[in-house]
Amino acid sequence: MLLMDYLDYFKEVQGKRVHDHFEAKKMINDSVKSVWMPGPIVVGAGPSGLAAAACLTERGVPSLIIERADCIASLWQRKTYDRLRLHLPKQFCELPLMHFPPNFPTYPTKQQFIAYLEAYAQCFNLNPVFNTTVVSAEFDNGGGFWRVRTVEVGLIKEETVYACPWLIVATGENAEEVVPRIEGLSEFDGPVVHTSLYKTGEAFAGKRVLVVGCGNSGMEVCLDLCNYNAQPSLVVRDSVHVLPQEMLGRSTFGLSMWLLKWFPMRLVDNFLLLMSCLMLGDTAQLGLTRPKLGPLELKSISGKTPVLDIGTLEKIRKGHIKVCKGIKRLTRQSVVEFVDGRIQNFDAIILATGYKSNVPTWLKETNFFSEKDGFPRKPFPHGWKGEDGLYAVGFTKRGLLVTFHRGASEPVIASLKL
Numbered sequence: 397m398l399l400m401d402y403l404d405y406f407k408e409v410q411g412k413r414v415h416d417h418f419e420a421k422k423m424i425n426d427s428v429k430s431v432w433m434p435g436p437i438v439v440g441a442g443p444s445g446l447a448a449a450a451c452l453t454e455r456g457v458p459s460l461i462i463e464r465a466d467c468i469a470s471l472w473q474r475k476t477y478d479r480l481r482l483h484l485p486k487q488f489c490e491l492p493l494m495h496f497p498p499n500f501p502t503y504p505t506k507q508q509f510i511a512y513l514e515a516y517a518q519c520f521n522l523n524p525v526f527n528t529t530v531v532s533a534e535f536d537n538g539g540g541f542w543r544v545r546t547v548e549v550g551l552i553k554e555e556t557v558y559a560c561p562w563l564i565v566a567t568g569e570n571a572e573e574v575v576p577r578i579e580g581l582s583e584f585d586g587p588v589v590h591t592s593l594y595k596t597g598e599a600f601a602g603k604r605v606l607v608v609g610c611g612n613s614g615m616e617v618c619l620d621l622c623n624y625n626a627q628p629s630l631v632v633r634d635s636v637h638v639l640p641q642e643m644l645g646r647s648t649f650g651l652s653m654w655l656l657k658w659f660p661m662r663l664v665d666n667f668l669l670l671m672s673c674l675m676l677g678d679t680a681q682l683g684l685t686r687p688k689l690g691p692l693e694l695k696s697i698s699g700k701t702p703v704l705d706i707g708t709l710e711k712i713r714k715g716h717i718k719v720c721k722g723i724k725r726l727t728r729q730s731v732v733e734f735v736d737g738r739i740q741n742f743d744a745i746i747l748a749t750g751y752k753s754n755v756p757t758w759l760k761e762t763n764f765f766s767e768k769d770g771f772p773r774k775p776f777p778h779g780w781k782g783e784d785g786l787y788a789v790g791f792t793k794r795g796l797l798v799t800f801h802r803g804a805s806e807p808v809i810a811s812l813k814l
């Protein structure tokens with residue numbers, strides 16, 4: 397159905413609803429507002445939501461972005477540490493239709509990335525509805541539209557029910573913090589914080605800090621803690637691929653992408669591992685054993701991102717960062733017991749244990765999105781379009797690059813047939 401048909405349709409439905417006694421009563425008693433949105437609703441004003449809305453704007457299709465936070469790109473503005481830079485070179489993190497300013501460095505700072513996103517939103521006149529959480533969305537089979545219920549966070553909880561023909565899910569792979577179950581965690585005497593609340597190591601100067609999780613965030617937080625004279629220990633439970641951020645004068649990521657054009661993935665993986673061994677040495681000797689699968693193959697199968705080293709390995713080698721086995725349990729007086737039987741005191745714990753999708757908590761649909769992990773069931777590049785006008789942007793497990801350049805945004809627009 398095309399946009400104009402929907403406009404007529406919604407006008408008609410709205411007319412009927414006004415005369416519906418129950419609906420009218422509901423609107424007064426519960427102060428639930430009803431809004432008819434003739435275009436797509438985009439849930440989430442992160443880079444994915446902004447990009448999808450900008451592409452739609454370019455095609456003359458108005459959309460409505462609904463965002464639970466009070467700003468765009470809330471993951472970047474509210475939940476990241478101060479020293480963060482893009483992990484990947486800038487050319488792999490641009491949104492469609494607008495380049496980064498030419499004076500940006502290869503790895504823009506988080507402040508530069510946020511400034512770029514702000515300029516992007518302004519350029520395409522994107523004005524999300526802020527402080528509004530989508531609490532449920534379900535397709536009305538009879539009416540043929542999506543019913544999207546939102547709650548505005550404020551002094552008075554205002555509820556609104558939107559109806560729209562298309563729903564674009566852009567709530568991200570990192571919507572909610574993952575806090576692991578560790579025996580005794582709640583009894584630990586010192587502070588326990590997730591990396592989403594960590595800004596700098598300033599508050600931890602001179603303290604023994606246990607960082608749980610050895611992904612890019614955990615490794616970088618350890619480095620930051622060292623720079624603030626804290627004594628970090630890194631919990632490494634699983635195997636992990638650590639690669640240098642750059643090889644042969646090029647970014648490892650860019651070089652890998654280029655090599656993949658010519659060679660099979662296994663061969664490129666072998667090359668990356670050989671170069672890493674030459675440049676970083678045997679990471680297993682530092683307590684960081686490598687997975688059996690190569691870094692690219694592992695990423696494509698499981699979504700597990702290799703760590704790009706920006707100096708943490710050197711600190712481990714010098715003994716400034718200690719590597720520990722998995723945690724067995726925590727006890728009072730800040731004592732941590734590890735699976736290898738070692739027992740040690742810590743002043744604070746930082747959980748670099750990642751994030752998860754929150755889609756199953758609000759989307760009443762399980763054919764396209766899995767209720768288990770909140771990702772589209774079909775892997776990339778097929779997981780962008782569901783049924784009944786449902787779309788997903790930003791769930792590729794491959795970062796910003798694939799999301800925008802080869803992934804969801806363009807097909808979203810193409811398939812709206814507008």
Ligand SMILES: Cc1cc2nc3c(=O)[nH]c(=O)nc-3n(C[C@H](O)[C@H](O)[C@H](O)COP(=O)(O)OP(=O)(O)OC[C@H]3O[C@@H](n4cnc5c(N)ncnc54)[C@H](O)[C@@H]3O)c2cc1C
Pocket residue numbers: 439440441442443444445462463464465468469470471472476480481482483484488489528529530531566567568569570571613754758789790791794795796797
């Ligand atoms: C520390 C860190 C560094 C990273 N570095 C890079 C990098 O260098 N390169 C790269 O490509 N990727 C990187 N990433 C991955 C990151 O996920 C992407 O950069 C990007 O933020 C994904 O954009 P998104 O819009 O899909 O999701 P998000 O940025 O997470 O945006 C989703 C938005 O949806 C909102 N939302 C969620 N649920 C609801 C709801 N129910 N109702 C309303 N709004 C809702 C959220 O508040 C959020 O603003 C990094 C991630 C982290 C955590």
